[in-house]
Amino acid sequence: MTAPTLFHVAILRTLLIVAALVALESNRLExxxxxxxxxxxxxxxxxxxxxxxxxxxxxxxxxxxxxxxxxxxxxxxxxxxxxxxxxxxxxxxxxxxxxxxxxxxxxxxxxxxxxxxxxxxxxxxxxxxxxxxxxxxxxxxxxxxxxxxxxxxxxxxxxxxxxxxxxxxxxxxxxxxxxxxxxxxxxxxxDGKTIRPMGRETDKALELVQALTDEQRKQAILGSQMRDLVLGPGHDGETIQPEGLKTSTLNEAQRKLLLELIAEWSGIIHDTAATAKLNEIKANLADTWFAWSGPLEAGKAYFRIQGPTVIIEYAPQRLGGDVTMHIHSMFRDPTNDYGKKFAGK
Structure with missing residues (x-):
């Protein structure tokens, strides 16, 4: 076997240094x-x-x-x-x-x-x-x-x-x-406990619409009939014309109710990401809309919250008889579905 030359030794030393630097960089990133x-x-x-x-x-x-x-x-x-x-x-x-x-x-x-x-x-x-x-x-x-x-x-x-x-x-x-x-x-x-997985969404939405003034409610309510999801599965990239009440007209107490309602969706992810998302939505609250379609009863009406970076839809379903027992909802960001702003896709 040929003895290693100084050149071979230098190459080996370089490779070891590069490997060490790569490991250090990986550790730094982690x-x-x-x-x-x-x-x-x-x-x-x-x-x-x-x-x-x-x-x-x-x-x-x-x-x-x-x-x-x-x-x-x-x-x-x-x-x-x-x-x-x-x-x-x-x-x-x-x-x-x-x-x-x-x-x-x-x-x-x-x-x-x-x-x-x-x-x-x-x-x-x-x-x-x-x-x-x-x-x-x-x-x-x-x-x-x-x-x-x-x-x-x-x-x-x-x-x-x-x-x-x-x-x-x-x-x-x-x-x-x-x-x-x-x-x-x-x-x-x-296990002896009453479970309502979407109970807070249902109750907070009714609390919000009941907290509106008569004039605000006239703007928010689109009709007496329930609607179904507009941007459900298979509707990526589509848009909705904003309808209802512009939330810039809400007072402080009403805005608090609205943000608590939004947080039922934005707050599903871990707290760090949830806080960032809710802050983003807050920054655009003046250009956000709240719409209601259906009776003023818990779980019996469609509602939608729509802003530059959020669309939330809530739609009771007739299948099964009691519409309050069957609920569909969607959470979207028209600017960042699938994280396209951060993932480059």
């Missing part, structure tokens, strides 16, 4: 990553570590996979294609890892809301006749677009019937839009 993002990336990695190669292949998609990005729906899984890993096909430790990821990514309020929606679907499964579409906590899917990272953009998708979370993580940024939040039954009993 250290610089905001704490929530680092925790989310770590929770995602912990989940991936529980999977075999086949499962990793099923759960992972390219970040620029446009087809998967928009493959979400309100419908039962037998009526709409879902890809990723089905919760019912996972082992107990794998399911626990998914729920830990959601608990890390969402706020306490948001996590409880999501768990409540999933549990309501389990109630629906037990109440449904033989031959009905598959419902229940097994029928939800998890997928990733891109590789979980504390610094590079990637997405978490979690959803099934009445739930579609599209969460983009891009460095310090966390984006929850577009997401569909729905429930049936909207009220049920679990």
């Amino acid at each position: 250290a610089a990553a905001p704490e929530p993002t680092q925790k989310i990336a770590s929770a995602a990695a912990a989940f991936l570590d529980t999977l075999d190669d086949t499962q990793r292949g099923k759960v992972s998609f390219a970040f620029n996979d446009a087809a998967q990005r928009i493959r979400w729906s309100n419908l039962p899984v037998s009526m709409a294609e879902h890809r990723g890993l089905r919760m019912g096909d996972l082992k107990a430790n794998q399911r626990d890892a998914v729920m830990n990821l959601l608990a890390t990514t969402l706020s306490k309020m948001g996590y409880e809301k999501v768990v409540g929606i999933v549990e309501s679907d389990e109630v629906l499964r037990k109440q449904s006749p033989k031959g009905a579409p598959p419902f229940g906590r097994d029928e939800y899917f998890i997928s990733f677009l891109g590789k979980p990272s504390a610094t590079e953009p990637w997405m978490i998708q979690f959803g099934g019937h009445h739930l579609a979370l599209n969460i983009t993580i891009a460095g310090e940024q966390g984006v929850l839009t577009p997401s569909l939040i729905a429930v049936q039954p909207a009220k049920f009993t679990l």
Whole structure:
């Protein structure tokens, strides 16, 4: 074997130095990553570590996979294609890892809301006749677009019937839009407790419309009939003409009620991202609109909140008979759905 020359030694020394610098830079970036993002990336990695190669292949998609990005729906899984890993096909430790990821990514309020929606679907499964579409906590899917990272953009998708979370993580940024939040039954009993996963949204909306003056209410109410979602699944990139009451006319107490209502959606994601989003919405409150369509009763009317960076729709559904027991809602940002401002997509 030929003895190493001074040239070879110099090359080796250079390679070692470069490797050390790369490692230092990687550590610097990880250290610089905001704490929530680092925790989310770590929770995602912990989940991936529980999977075999086949499962990793099923759960992972390219970040620029446009087809998967928009493959979400309100419908039962037998009526709409879902890809990723089905919760019912996972082992107990794998399911626990998914729920830990959601608990890390969402706020306490948001996590409880999501768990409540999933549990309501389990109630629906037990109440449904033989031959009905598959419902229940097994029928939800998890997928990733891109590789979980504390610094590079990637997405978490979690959803099934009445739930579609599209969460983009891009460095310090966390984006929850577009997401569909729905429930049936909207009220049920679990372990002796009454659960209303979307109860606060329902009650706060009525409180807001009742707090309006007669003149404000005339502007806000569009009619006596309920409407359905305008920008639900399959309507990415579409626009709505603002209608109703311009919220620049609200007094301080009314604005507080409006922001508390908005926070039921913007506050689903972890607190750092939720605070940033709500502050962004506050900055545009003078150019935001509130519209109501239907009777002045809790859970029986459509309402919409629309501003430059937010569209929230709430729409009771007639399927099932009692409209107060079946609710659909959407949370969008017309400027930043799928985190396009931060992810460069």
